[in-house]
Amino acid sequence: MGEDLTDIQPVKLQRYVLQESLDDPGVPLYTWHEEKTVVTTQSYEDVDSVLTDSTALCTLLPAEAP
Secondary structure (H helix, E strand, C coil): CCCCCCCECCCEEEEEEECCCCCCCCCCCEEECCCCCCCCCCCCCCHHHCCCCCCHHHHCCCCCCC
């Protein structure tokens, strides 16, 4: 990725899921777990641009809807 934060560069997208933990006493009941990470093939000027690009966002979707 670029050396300068103002460079047009690919964006790393991460999807998290909320998981319930009933087995471990002393830990929070719910925790976030990273489920998938994707680096876009296209470069963007800012993150807002990638959030409006449905092609990039679809790469984060699960293969099957729950």
